[in-house]
Amino acid sequence: MSEPREITYAQAVREALRQAMQRDPQVFLLGEDIGVYGGAFGVTDGLLDEFGSERVRDTPLSEAVIAGTAIGAAVTGMRPVAEIQFMDFITLAMEQLVLQAAKMRYMFGGKARVPMVLRTPAGSGTGAAAQHSESLEAWFVHVPGLKVVMPSTPYDAKGLLLAAIADDNPVIFIEHKLLYKTKGFVPEEYYTLPLATSEIKRKGKDLTLIATSVLVARALEAATQLAQEGIEIEIIDPRTLKPLDTAAMIQSVCKTGKALVVHEAPMTGGFGGEIVAQLCASEAFDFLDAPIRRLAGLDVPIPYNRELEKRAVPQVADIVREARALVRGEY
Amino acid sequence: MNTTNGVGRNDLSRAQLNDALCKMYQIRLFEERAEALYMQGKIHGTMHLSIGQEAAAVGACLALRADDYILSTHRGHGHCIAKGADLNLMMAEFFGKEVGYCRGRGGSMHIADVDGGNLGANGVVGGGLPIAPGVGLGIQMQKRDQVCVCFFGDGAANEGAFHESLNLSAIWKLPVIYVCENNQYGMSMPFEKAFAIEKISTRAVSYGMPGITVDGNDLSQVYQATTDAVARARSGQGPSLIECVTYRWRGHSKSDRQKYRTREEVKEWQARDPITLLRAKLVQVGLFSEMELDVITQEAQQTIDNAAAFAESATEPDPASILDGVYV
Numbered sequence: 107m108s109e110p111r112e113i114t115y116a117q118a119v120r121e122a123l124r125q126a127m128q129r130d131p132q133v134f135l136l137g138e139d140i141g142v143y144g145g146a147f148g149v150t151d152g153l154l155d156e157f158g159s160e161r162v163r164d165t166p167l168s169e170a171v172i173a174g175t176a177i178g179a180a181v182t183g184m185r186p187v188a189e190i191q192f193m194d195f196i197t198l199a200m201e202q203l204v205l206q207a208a209k210m211r212y213m214f215g216g217k218a219r220v221p222m223v224l225r226t227p228a229g230s231g232t233g234a235a236a237q238h239s240e241s242l243e244a245w246f247v248h249v250p251g252l253k254v255v256m257p258s259t260p261y262d263a264k265g266l267l268l269a270a271i272a273d274d275n276p277v278i279f280i281e282h283k284l285l286y287k288t289k290g291f292v293p294e295e296y297y298t299l300p301l302a303t304s305e306i307k308r309k310g311k312d313l314t315l316i317a318t319s320v321l322v323a324r325a326l327e328a329a330t331q332l333a334q335e336g337i338e339i340e341i342i343d344p345r346t347l348k349p350l351d352t353a354a355m356i357q358s359v360c361k362t363g364k365a366l367v368v369h370e371a372p373m374t375g376g377f378g379g380e381i382v383a384q385l386c387a388s389e390a391f392d393f394l395d396a397p398i399r400r401l402a403g404l405d406v407p408i409p410y411n412r413e414l415e416k417r418a419v420p421q422v423a424d425i426v427r428e429a430r431a432l433v434r435g436e437y
Numbered sequence: 438m439n440t441t442n443g444v445g446r447n448d449l450s451r452a453q454l455n456d457a458l459c460k461m462y463q464i465r466l467f468e469e470r471a472e473a474l475y476m477q478g479k480i481h482g483t484m485h486l487s488i489g490q491e492a493a494a495v496g497a498c499l500a501l502r503a504d505d506y507i508l509s510t511h512r513g514h515g516h517c518i519a520k521g522a523d524l525n526l527m528m529a530e531f532f533g534k535e536v537g538y539c540r541g542r543g544g545s546m547h548i549a550d551v552d553g554g555n556l557g558a559n560g561v562v563g564g565g566l567p568i569a570p571g572v573g574l575g576i577q578m579q580k581r582d583q584v585c586v587c588f589f590g591d592g593a594a595n596e597g598a599f600h601e602s603l604n605l606s607a608i609w610k611l612p613v614i615y616v617c618e619n620n621q622y623g624m625s626m627p628f629e630k631a632f633a634i635e636k637i638s639t640r641a642v643s644y645g646m647p648g649i650t651v652d653g654n655d656l657s658q659v660y661q662a663t664t665d666a667v668a669r670a671r672s673g674q675g676p677s678l679i680e681c682v683t684y685r686w687r688g689h690s691k692s693d694r695q696k697y698r699t700r701e702e703v704k705e706w707q708a709r710d711p712i713t714l715l716r717a718k719l720v721q722v723g724l725f726s727e728m729e730l731d732v733i734t735q736e737a738q739q740t741i742d743n744a745a746a747f748a749e750s751a752t753e754p755d756p757a758s759i760l761d762g763v764y765v
Contacts, residue, residue: 134578160578166608171567171601178571181556182506183579186571201598202567205560213547214557215540216762250763274765 110261110291116149118260118292119225119281122267123150123187125296127157130185133271134161137172137189137225146191147227147286169198173224177207177276180222185271193228193280194240207276208251221274223267229282229320229370230419236407239415241371243318246278247348247380253277253301254347258322260290262345265299273301282320302349306358310338312433314358316381317343317368321420325368328425337433347377352384359390364432365398370419373402399437401428449499449660451724455733457499457656458719461491461712462737464515467524470741471514471531471545475691479749480531484545487515489654489686492711493618494519496659497586497679500667506554506572506585508565512618512685513558516588517548520555524740528748535754542754542762562623563589563596570602573611573676584612584670586663592623594637603678607644610675614666617678618653620685625697641678653681654711657718683711 113121126133134157135150141164144151154162165172169190176186190196196203203224210218230239246254253275257263263281270277307322308329317325322343329339340362342355359365365385367378378400385391385398403419431437449457468488474480487494494515498507501520509516517527522538530537531545538550549557556572559565569587576583593599594617606613617637621628634640641648647669651658659681666677684706688695719725725733 132579166601166604168601168605170598171570171605174567174569174598174602175571175574175605178556178568178573178585179575179578180571181551181568182572182575184575201561201564206564206568210557211765212762213539213543214549214551214762215538215542217539217549217551218556219765221765253764 110293112289113260113292114286115260115263115281115288115290116147116286118264119149119267120151120153121292122264123153124156126187126268126271127161129296132183133185133187134163135187135189136163136165136175138165138167138191140164140189145189147283149286150189169195170202173199173202173207176222176224177202177210177220180220181210181218185221187223187225187271190224190226192238193226193242194237196226196242203246203252203276203278204249208249212251219274220276223270223277223279225279225281227281227283229284230408230415231284231320233410233412233415235410239408241369241403243280243347244371244375244377247377251276253349254280255301255345256280256319256347257345258285258319258343260288260292262299262305264292265297266301266345268296269298269301272298277301280319284320285323288323299345301346302351303346304342304344304351304354306340306354307343308339308341310340310362312337312362313339313364313366313429314355314362315339315341315366315368315429316355317341318347318377319370321368321370324420324422325425327422328429331422331426332429335430337430339429350380350384352388355381356385356388356390359385360393363393363395365394366401366429366432367398368401368420368425370403372405373400374405376402378402396432396435396437399428399432401425448664449657453499454719454724457495458715458730459733459737460495460519461656461715462734463524463740464491464494464518465712466737466741467518467528467744468514470745474531474745482544482546483690483692485512485690486687487512487685489706489711490618490620490683491515492656492715493616493653493659493681493683496656497588497616497663499660500663501584501586504554505583506556508556508569508572508585508587509558510565510588510590510593511546511558511560511562512590513548513588514545517550517555517558520550521553522550522555524744525747528744529751532748532751533753534748534751536751540754540762563593563598565589566593566596566598566602569613569615570605570609570611573606573613574609576612577609582671584614584667586614586616588616588618590623591617591619591621591628591631591637592626594640595623595631603644603646603676606676607646610673612670613676614663614670615676615678616663617680618683619680620683622685622689622697624689627697636680638678638680646676646678648678648680650680650682653683654709654714656711656715
């Protein structure tokens with residue numbers, strides 16, 4: 107393997123798309139403004155020139171039919187990668203994803219395959235307010251038949267997207283807008299990361315912190331601050347929410363005795379609840395010396411005002427405060 | 438019009454007509470049997486019967502090749518049989534048996550024969566519409582010359598999915614034939630109250646595709662309209678919309694008390710039974726004798742009897758296999 111270069115998360119996603127299309131002629135892209143415009147966040151920039159309008163297909167504003175077209179093409183032998191411009195607009199495609207893509211194989215007795223990926227940027231922090239800032243991952247985790255991937259780094263984004271495209275199941279691939287410009291080391295070669303492995307992003311002994319997507323980066327920053335106080339937190343990123351790899355987090359909690367689960371989506375009914383339940387139902391329960399805590403978005407539509415928007419979802423300072431309190435027994 | 442045998446244009450052979458009538462009988466008799474088995478408690482759940490609509494399903498599928506695709510609806514038994522399903526495997530599915538088309542996971546409302554090009558009945562009204570351009574695109578991008586018939590009803594024509602689907606197929610010139618079975622009711626909602634237009638086919642204009650309304654109880658009209666649309670689709674000219682005006686004799690589903698229509702109305706439509714109409718025409722033009730037609734009927738009956746016996750004696754799925762097929 108060549109020396110990994112530092113590239114952005116958006117570049118990593120684009121490189122994955124490019125390499126998947128180079129390797130497999132069945133792979134193609136469809137979505138709104140992904141061609142000349144390059145996608146609302148520039149992720150597909152340049153791919154139209156490289157692969158042509160046959161394989162980089164601009165669609166009309168028709169989210170249901172973007173999802174449906176991916177399903178129909180997938181079931182007849184293609185490997186479509188659809189983009190829904192903002193995760194909020196996935197609501198317009200819910201029927202196709204939940205009632206068709208997820209169920210087709212099972213309902214037909216295992217005789218159909220739906221190898222499609224639906225990429226979508228999620229999350230707040232851009233000032234776009236309540237209808238362009240959703241984090242709806244928990245909805246999809248709740249649907250048997252779908253896989254849900256939520257990478258937090260450029261390296262994970264590339265490897266997981268290539269794995270998602272190679273997978274024969276429908277995969278919801280959730281990118282975070284604030285991560286697009288973040289940088290990380292990424293090998294130039296084609297590589298895949300398994301869709302069911304979490305990763306320890308930082309080693310520590312005092313607290314297990316399980317975070318997803320943009321909150322992984324914030325947790326790492328919080329951990330650096332806490333290290334100066336002598337608190338060492340271990341950070342685990344599930345990377346794939348479904349299927350979920352719980353082995354590392356259970357093992358970690360057995361070691362630290364404390365767990366904090368952090369995500370951007372609203373707390374109530376959020377994916378963190380599932381992680382807490384899995385930990386409580388595991389051997390880690392016997393090792394807990396404090397209640398498992400959750401730090402998540404407030405139960406509020408994402409507000410427009412800069413300060414309110416920040417307040418609606420966990421920030422570095424919130425993680426520092428919660429983690430410190432938990433380690434010191436001040437919850 | 439180039440008519441040689443009086444049943445339609447000269448491309449419907451005696452063998453095709455024999456097959457078409459046989460399939461129409463199979464649909465009628467299959468559904469009557471399924472209904473009876475439901476009443477006996479041998480088939481559970483619910484079912485949506487297409488009795489009275491056989492000419493639309495058979496006429497459309499008669500214009501297809503074995504390797505073409507269909508997307509079906511919740512009222513999909515007829516489509517499944519018309520596309521060439523094995524009745525034993527189909528009835529076994531209704532019984533929820535392991536050998537059934539969907540291993541007992543789908544039942545009546547999700548009957549599918551993926552290998553036979555039937556990409557499934559659909560529990561969602563209009564649920565197949567957004568998938569249709571995808572099937573067309575899969576065909577087009579892989580440079581195959583298949584087509585996809587997307588069946589849907591008058592009810593589905595008022596779903597937003599209808600608009601998105603027809604538009605995309607039209608702009609990308611996809612090989613999709615939209616066959617709307619206008620059976621006069623979306624559950625209890627009459628066509629006249631749900632539409633401010635007289636013909637659903639006129640909506641084709643909005644998408645820049647041909648639209649035609651045919652007598653859905655006349656096999657040859659449905660066949661010819663579909664044949665034209667298939668030729669257009671196969672030659673890369675894009676989609677078409679065909680409205681088949683027909684009528685469902687039974688209620689929407691097994692819970693329907695049919696308070697929204699009169700017995701007289703049902704009788705009027707039953708007087709235009711698509712099977713009786715086809716039989717009369719075949720005898721009138723001298724292609725078949727009454728005796729030959731009776732043999733076709735009896736053979737159809739026999740296949741249904743066999744299917745019911747096969748299905749009843751087939752084994753149940755192993756409960757331990759419940760998760761099979763959720764993921765690849």
